[in-house]
């Protein structure tokens with residue numbers, strides 16, 4: 335923490351803001367030029383972090399790769415979830431991105447994997463002689479993965495309503511944690527080796543049965559004298575929407591380690607606690 339303010343000044347001198355249209359190659363060319371001026375003759379890499387809605391990913395990637403790629407180092411793109419609505423639209427998005435980038439330039443991010451607790455899960459399990467032998471159906475009766483928010487959509491209903499809680503939270507964040515929790519020891523902690531072990535878990539899962547799923551939607555409620563609106567009372571949510579804001583599901587993994595152990599997933603907005 336020494337010389338913090340000086341270091342901050344130094345850092346801020348290197349930052350600049352450039353405004354432009356997402357689909358304008360001209361604007362990206364200008365951005366490319368500005369970056370070049372800052373870089374000078376150094377070898378430098380370009381990382382584009384797209385914290386934008388998925389429907390404009392392709393426009394941005396096209397312009398960025400054509401007009402603002404690094405000439406001396408690598409160029410990479412990070413995209414946020416949701417990466418499509420289903421496997422078809424996800425494959426279409428990948429195909430679209432690959433017109434401009436190779437697979438190793440594309441990074442699909444799940445910000446839950448960056449949370450300390452989740453990052454520590456592999457260390458806790460694989461480097462701990464106490465836990466490792468206990469991590470199986472012999473000693474674990476069930477596993478619960480719970481996401482609970484104590485606030486509703488609060489104006490983000492437009493995005494949320496077209497995805498729902500299963501696509502917003504379960505299919506990505508909770509499924510990633512489940513796979514990380516249940517996988518066998520990877521050959522190394524390299525991304526590819528961990529990915530391969532996670533895929534084995536997902537392929538061992540029993541297809542989800544309708545009777546193992548519960549969905550719901552939050553209503554208006556009053557707490558501490560304040561009345562909070564129900565989901566369909568949010569102005570950004572279409573009238574009469576049936577999109578689930580809560581879901582619970584029991585998942586099963588058909589392998590020697592986890593046979594018969596239910597993995598209980600629950601996710602909901604506007605519940606009584608944040609957990």
Ligand SMILES: NC(=O)C1=CN([C@@H]2O[C@H](COP(=O)(O)OP(=O)(O)OC[C@H]3O[C@@H](n4cnc5c(N)ncnc54)[C@H](OP(=O)(O)O)[C@@H]3O)[C@@H](O)[C@H]2O)C=CC1
Nearest residue numbers: 356384385386387388389390413414415416417445490493
């Ligand atoms: N908010 C969250 O909790 C989480 C969000 N994500 C993902 O992160 C990304 C960003 O999320 P969030 O910040 O909530 O999203 P926003 O809806 O706030 O959009 C982010 C920016 O994208 C631009 N934008 C939005 N709609 C359009 C449009 N139709 N055409 C052009 N530009 C548009 C806006 O830029 P401008 O101001 O210049 O118009 C806006 O500031 C999304 O992919 C989202 O799914 C992932 C996990 C959590």
Ligand SMILES: O=C1O[C@H](COP(=O)(O)O)[C@@H](O)[C@H](O)[C@H]1O
Nearest residue numbers: 415445446483490494502503507
């Ligand atoms: O991905 C999402 O996560 C946020 C919650 O993120 P957190 O880091 O604050 O726990 C959630 O509110 C949002 O609906 C979802 O898109």
